Amino acid sequence: MRTKWFKRGYGTLIVVFILLLMPKYSYNDPDTFWHIELGRYMIAHHTVLHHAIHTFYSDKLPYIPHEFGFQLLIAPLYQAFGWPGIYLLTAVCIFWLIMGLLRLGKVSRKELGLPEEHPLLLPFVLLITGWIYYNYFKGRPQMISSGMIVWFFVYMREFQLKTSLKNATVMILLSCAVANIHTGVWLVIAVFTGMAVLESLLEKKLNLRRAAVFILVWLSGLLNPAGAKSLLYIFTVTHNHFNMLINEWQPIQFNRIENLPILLLLLFFAVTLPFSLYKKPFRFFLMAGILYLGVTNFKQNLFMWLFIPYFAGVFFEVVPYFRSLSLRLGRGTLMFALAVGLSLNIVCIFTVPPAIDASAYPVKEMDYVLEHAAQGVRPRVLSSYGSSGYVMYRGGDVLCDGRQDPFITKASAGPMGWTAFERSMYGFSEYLPDIVKFDHPDFLIVKNDSSTRLYQEWVKAFGAPVFKGEYGSVFSL
Structure with a gap:
């Protein structure tokens, strides 16, 4: 009876925790918009884009299709269901990431001969999932690739324990999937694989089978x-x-209050190391890379x-x-609870679809532009x-759509030598x-928070x- 009530509670x-991962905070990232448009274009034209589209440069700027798989996923979901459709993908990614x-954490304990289960592991995973969700799950490729990389690592460690065909196959497939969905982070998989190669060499376990799998990855x-x-x-x-x-590429300022969770994570990471490295070469390699x-x-x-x-799972010992607490939540019960919470969020988001923040994006301003174009x-x-x-x-051609690689080339250079x-x-x-x-735009949209002095000069x-709208002012040129 005690176990029954424990599981229910x-x-x-x-379920309550999942409900606190409110869907409305997974929207309004600027990158999501151009991801959708690129996906729609590729589906409509049955092609993979190797050049920038809808820009002042027509189709002349080369583009490396490093996220095309993600774009092909979210575009049809958006076309079918609108913004709630993208949350369907987000919900699947949350479920996959938590598991x-x-x-x-369990495979880390398994490597060291410890019992895989630990009562602190699940609460800890849920805690960090909350931070990851609110900071990184914004309708961008990392919400898929983060889970893929974690699962790749899990299967790679399982492969090092037991060189099974299943583990090898999943590793190879996930490597290929990351390379097509979020190629920019594939190097992490390559480095993890290199760490496993070094580990196998040091432990004198690098046989032909292992080498073949690593090369195929x-x-x-x-x-x-x-x-x-x-x-x-x-x-x-x-x-x-x-x-x-x-901003997100700039060095972290650890003394800022909004970065306190990152500072605490770094300190906790340092605390776990004496208890989790166990003089294992691979763990030292991983520690250096993650740090x-x-x-x-x-x-x-x-x-x-x-x-x-991976480190905290051992530190909890x-x-x-x-150590002696026997109450555990089974995998099936956990999956059911996650599914219930995410399903309720899905119902909420379909019942009350999110609106684009008109103060953060030129919603009314583009209504005007399209009406008068x-x-x-x-x-x-x-x-x-x-x-x-x-x-x-929304339907305009732009100078730069939010990516970098097509727009940092010499072909896009203009006044002051700026790309x-x-x-x-x-x-x-x-x-x-x-x-x-130089660029001859038809319309200019200026944000409301622009400098008063500069704004007056632009009016002249x-x-x-x-x-004039909630976001800013439209100038017809």
Whole structure:
């Protein structure tokens, strides 16, 4: 009877936790808009894009299709169900990630001969899932790739324990999947595989079977539309440090209050190390890699959140009371509770679909632009970097749609020698008249929080705005 009530109570708490991962906070990321538009275009034209679309440069700027798989997933979901359709994918990713993080902690304990289950593991996984959801699950590729990478790692560790065909097959398939859905993070899989190779060499376990599987994991990553170019995409976006202009790529400021959870995670990670490394070479390799990624920038800090269960799962052994606690929540009960919570969230989001934040994106402004643009022609609209993806999604041609690689090339250079990406980032300044003169947009959208002095100068240069909305002002050029 005690066990029965424990399961019911624990399951109810898990449902409540999932309900607290409110769907409305998984929307309104600027990248989602251009992901949808690229996916719609590829489906309509039955092609994989190798050039930027809907820009001031027509189809002349080359593009590395490093996220096309994700775009092909969310576009039909959006077309069929709108924003709630994208939450369907988000819900599946939450479920998959929680189960993966839990399994990650268990496989870590299994490697060291400890019982796989521990009562602190599930609450810990749920806690960090909450942070991951609210900071990274925004209708972007990492909500899929994070779970894929975790499960790849789980199967790789299982493969090192037992070289079964199942483990090898899943590793190879996941490597290929990541290379097609979110290629920019595939190098993490390549590095993990390299760590496993070194581990096998040091432990004198590198036989022909293991070597063949590791090589196939690497080679399977090449099975994507852009091949090695996609796999090395990170070196494209970091060229000339263009990526440092984007907040999530900048160094983490640990002294800021909003970064307190990241600081606490780093400190907890350090505390776990003396209890979880066990003089195992692979664990030292992983510790170094995760520490590097975890302190580099906000974007890559995600990996420390993803892999802390691997270290914490063993660290929990230092708490003596929980070693003898026999109450556990079964896998089936956990999956049922997660499914119930996510299903309720799905019902809520379909009942009350989310609205696009009109103060964060030019919603009414684009209504005006499209109403006054020539019929059948996409208007050329110059707007800020963060809103350009939305403008493109609504039907305008833009200077830069929110990506980097097509817009940091010499072919896109303009006034001051700035690329299209730089003009999009720096353009709303005293240089705006020069950029307008060079790029010839039909409409200009200026945010309401722009400098009063600059705004007055722009009014002198372009005339009075033809429309003012909640987001900003529209100038007809």
